[in-house]
Amino acid sequence: MRAVRSNFFNLLFYLWSVTMVLSFSPALLLPYQVTVWGQRQWARGVNFLMRWSAGIHVEIRGLEYRPKGGAIVASKHQSAWDTLIWHVILDDPAMVMKKELLAIPIYGWMCRKTRMIAVDRRAGSKALRAMLEDARAAVELGRPIVIFPQGTRTAPGAGIDDMPYQPGVAALYRGLDVPVVPVALNSGLFWPRRQLLRLSGTIILQFLEPIPPGLPRKEFEALLQERIESANLALEAEAVVK
Numbered sequence: 001m002r003a004v005r006s007n008f009f010n011l012l013f014y015l016w017s018v019t020m021v022l023s024f025s026p027a028l029l030l031p032y033q034v035t036v037w038g039q040r041q042w043a044r045g046v047n048f049l050m051r052w053s054a055g056i057h058v059e060i061r062g063l064e065y066r067p068k069g070g071a072i073v074a075s076k077h078q079s080a081w082d083t084l085i086w087h088v089i090l091d092d093p094a095m096v097m098k099k100e101l102l103a104i105p106i107y108g109w110m111c112r113k114t115r116m117i118a119v120d121r122r123a124g125s126k127a128l129r130a131m132l133e134d135a136r137a138a139v140e141l142g143r144p145i146v147i148f149p150q151g152t153r154t155a156p157g158a159g160i161d162d163m164p165y166q167p168g169v170a171a172l173y174r175g176l177d178v179p180v181v182p183v184a185l186n187s188g189l190f191w192p193r194r195q196l197l198r199l200s201g202t203i204i205l206q207f208l209e210p211i212p213p214g215l216p217r218k219e220f221e222a223l224l225q226e227r228i229e230s231a232n233l234a235l236e237a238e239a240v241v242k
Helices: 003-027 032-054 099-103 107-113 125-140 168-174 217-238
Strands: 056-061 072-075 096-098 117-119 145-147 180-185 202-205
Touching: 003 032, 003 107, 032 056, 032 107, 072 168, 096 099, 096 125, 099 107, 099 117, 117 125, 125 145, 125 168, 145 168, 168 180, 168 217, 180 217, 202 217
Parallel strands: 056 202, 072 145, 072 180, 096 117, 096 145
Antiparallel strands: 180 202
């Protein structure tokens, strides 16, 4: 039954995604807010299909900490779901993403249109400077910056020894002088990375207490990791996977 439910959702997910990308491709010629609106409708549709076909619900906690303007959102990353939910729960987010994704036809063009922050991981310190410049422009427009501090998806239960935090989030913290909102989640239990299987239950995403600007780098990094990792372990422990 799990396999049937998973395959049904996967089919709907790809059909919906292709339909939305093709339908909104003309928006590339319109003001970028039109594409932002389209991204939000796509993400809402995925959440609906996920709930209807695979029995995966979503719970958002800590909304009192959700940023309403220029701030850094530093989130755990366990599944593809983590890359789309921000279009629903944040207002016009600027997401830090791999530069390679810009090469994807139409999708990559839409990311350029909505001014996502593309990072060339092979460029070293030059990439950090470019990322900071783009992030500063986004914050000045009142947009929240979304970054995955570990740089890629991690499996539930994997600690920082398996996938350490990358220097990008500390560079943004030091260069932008805005609060950092840590985020924990348990999406990898229901939408596992590199798998087609989808498991029923409730994905929980939790905004945590913001870290104010101005802390020394090492103190900031230790505090960020402690808040995210401890909250993540708690969310994974309470999850009920069906």
